Ligand SMILES: Nc1ncnc2c1ncn2[C@@H]1O[C@H](COP(=O)(O)OP(=O)(O)OP(=O)(O)O)[C@@H](O)[C@H]1O
């Protein structure tokens with residue numbers, strides 16, 4: 321029997337699981353409020369804070385470091401890579417520490433996995449990091465040659481949910497066209513054509529719908545004027561876009577659950593902004609339906625906010641004319657991570673090498 325530690329640092333949460341073969345013996349989701357994360361200047365400064373949560377979860381489960389056979393983390397902003405499982409190596413750690421493509425909680429996934437695996441004398445892996453890149457060429461081009469679109473999205477959960485949906489229907493993921501909408505701290509809407517995400521909004525850097533923490537697409541000239549105003553430096557502007565935008569900017573909270581509650585209780589501003597988020601998601605789904613030329617087998621709504629019936633109905637009302645809307649709330653990330661590590665340990669899968 322193999323013992324696997326799976327680590328998923330999300331933008332608003334830390335999720336940890338301990339698996340013995342394919343059975344979860346402990347699963348923990350700890351949500352982090354905007355105030356709790358505010359003292360940390362950058363994501364990497366949260367290393368000790370997040371590591372302690374993981375060590376506590378292990379202690380509660382009665383699992384010691386020497387029990388661990390593999391550690392697998394949700395991976396971060398490294399160079400664009402193919403979908404798959406990667407062994408965490410020094411090159412990857414060096415890129416995350418010194419040349420990250422940006423700030424994202426999942427940057428901690430590989431670092432924490434590597435650190436804990438080293439202490440446990442085991443190997444560390446990551447699977448389907450947020451930089452999985454399967455964009456079709458035409459989707460990379462923008463209206464200026466200096467700026468190319470890049471693929472940054474919830475690759476692990478989007479693919480895990482798409483595969484789970486295909487399995488439920490008794491077909492192969494590679495035989496379906498799907499639009500997968502991840503509704504989390506960030507929101508990504510991906511066009512999956514026969515197993516490849518040929519277009520998706522860069523969910524971190526100001527594309528697509530706004531979300532609890534991200535500003536989403538903003539008018540470019542307005543942002544340029546903001547930058548030229550001298551009121552903010554580039555780090556502050558980056559934060560407005562990718563961690564202190566959306567609900568955080570409007571209301572000071574990253575909790576979609578709280579905004580939903582406020583809207584239900586009659587707060588009209590909360591209701592309008594919540595509707596605007598849903599409206600933008602609906603529009604993004606419409607765009608991805610055209611990417612798939614209308615040949616869409618299903619639209620999958622997933623992530624933490626997909627628990628919210630109002631949000632799912634709003635989006636569903638806008639897009640159900642395209643295809644069946646399937647709600648798969650939460651995420652399959654820990655299970656997907658642990659399953660990948662198990663296949664490596666059993667010798668059924670050879671991890672890719674990050675260069
Ligand atoms: N039952 C629920 N109803 C409504 N919203 C919910 C519910 N549960 C969680 N959420 C909201 O979902 C959001 C977090 O979703 P999720 O856990 O998928 O994100 P994350 O993993 O922290 O970040 P990301 O997925 O962007 O990496 C929060 O805003 C939270 O308030």
Ligand SMILES: CCCC(=O)O
Nearest residue numbers: 450473474506523524
């Ligand atoms: C997964 C990267 C995008 C985001 O968190 O918004």
